Amino acid sequence: MNLAFYVHIPYCIKRCGYCDFNTYTPSELQITTGLKSITNSYTNLLIAEIKSARKQVGDRSTVPSIFFGGGTPSLMEAADIESIITAIGSEFDLASDVEITLESNPDTVDREKLENFYKAGVNRISFGMQSAVPHVLATLDRTHNPDNLYQVTQWASEVGFKEISVDLIYGTPGESKVDWQKTIDTALSLPITHISAYALIIEEGTKLAAQIKRGEVGPVDDDLTAEKYIMADSAFTKFGFDWYELSNWAKPNSESKHNLAYWLGHNWWGAGPGAHSHLNGKRFWNVKHPNLYKQKIDAGDSPVADSEDLKESQMESERLMLSIRLPSGVEKSTLNEKQILDLSGYVKSGHLDKGNWDNGRASLTLEGRLIADRIVREILL
Secondary structure, three states: OEOEEEEEEOEOOOOOOOOOOOOEOOOOOOOOOOHHHHHHHHHHHHHHHHHHHHHHHOOOOEEEEEEEEEOOHHHOOHHHHHHHHHHHHHHOEEEEEEEEEEEEOHHHOOHHHHHHHHHHOOOEEEEEEEOOOHHHHHHHOOOOOOOHHHHHHHHHHHHOOOEEEEEEEEOOOOOOHHHHHHHHHHHHOOOOOEEEEEEOOOOOOOHHHHHHHOOOOOOOOHHHHHHHHHHHHHHHHHOOOEEEEOOEEEOOOOOOHHHHHHHOOOOEEEEOOOOEEEEOOEEEEEOOOHHHHHHHHHOOOOOEEEEEEOOHHHHHHHHHHHHOOOOOOEEHHHOOHHHHHHHHHHHHOOOEOHHHHHOOEEOEOHHHHHOHHHHHHHHHO
């Protein structure tokens, strides 16, 4: 059995205004000694959970990918990252071509730290770029210097990373098409093999949502956001990046194994506070707060907050929701008569590829990708 690993690092120097991820700043955790001291001890908690994962899984599953997400994993010391990788390799079998990704804020690394991450076993790095335009970053409440992307991606390449990715956000209020084109052009000038580009979602409870509600920041323009997706896809494709999921483009053979494991419904273990896992049709998730997570682990208790045994109908719905996002789409033979009838209208409207439909698959065209959520809702009703 294959078992992908997600390792959550729930610490950030500051919280960005649009972010609702399960992350915490020193002030929120009432830390006065700095993050370094707590990340060192946090490593031991993760290792304890990894050991317990082996007991629950029951065998030495093969691990095709490890993903350090957050938060800001690049705040961790390379030695701690290496200890976690070693712990996973001690309890499970790392695939010979295991993909090990670490998310990084460009302002938290220098050449030496990147080299140490690479020596620790990380072989894929993903930089949170978001935008190349200062006023867009300011609206997002991001504090990193966009000019640093040139330097950190070059350093990453120099120290040995063959797989380098950047994350982009489009649709930020006040971002013009000229702004977005500058971000696209800047990203494509970097020595990268992968791009993730996500439309901004305004999450309730965030600082940005409150600013929009008060009228301090304008609303998101959905039509303009759709135009920006088409701009991005056109530019990325011209530079040899193929889309392999709605929001992800890669050079040949540089698709993220970890991302694909999720979209294809494979098993994965999420370690750390708030992390979710999926194991043979059972979904479970850990307590969210780092302090409670620590209490559970220190006491020898499971950090799992709750679990759910997925019904066959739920698994089928998730399969459809995830697989329609991929170029391969969904096999028509797995759909019922009503779903086929509903989807046939999208073939006529040009949102599903007619050639693939005639050959037994429902797959999105570029126009279809813009309304993927609507198509999914229709076939699930």
